[in-house]
Amino acid sequence: MLPRASLTAQESRLYSSLHSLLRQPGILRGSLVEMNRRCGKESCHCASDPTRRHRSLYLAISSKGKRRMVYVAGEWEERVREWVDRYGQLRDALEQLSQAFLKRLESREG
16 A cells, blocks of 8 residues: 555645545436427427427436436436546546556556
8 A cells, every 4th residue: 555645746636636526426427418399289389480499408327338318307417527537627637647657567656
């Protein structure tokens, strides 16, 4: 196990970033997909004008080899976007740390 003092400045920043991200509520793996669809009502504008469809937002996630689409209601959109973004930031920080320690392994340092 490495002592904290042996971390480089970049590694230390990455650990701090991870810690900060994990203290915030909400982490969600997936992609947001915007769809434009017809509602099915004969009298609605979307029935007669294909350029005026209804916007709907979905979270696309893969689990056990199957893709799921979960509807995201308008009042949930902002927080779901934050959760998905936070997951991406965590994944990026972990990848950077992994690369840093791979370099250590290859150079046999630390």
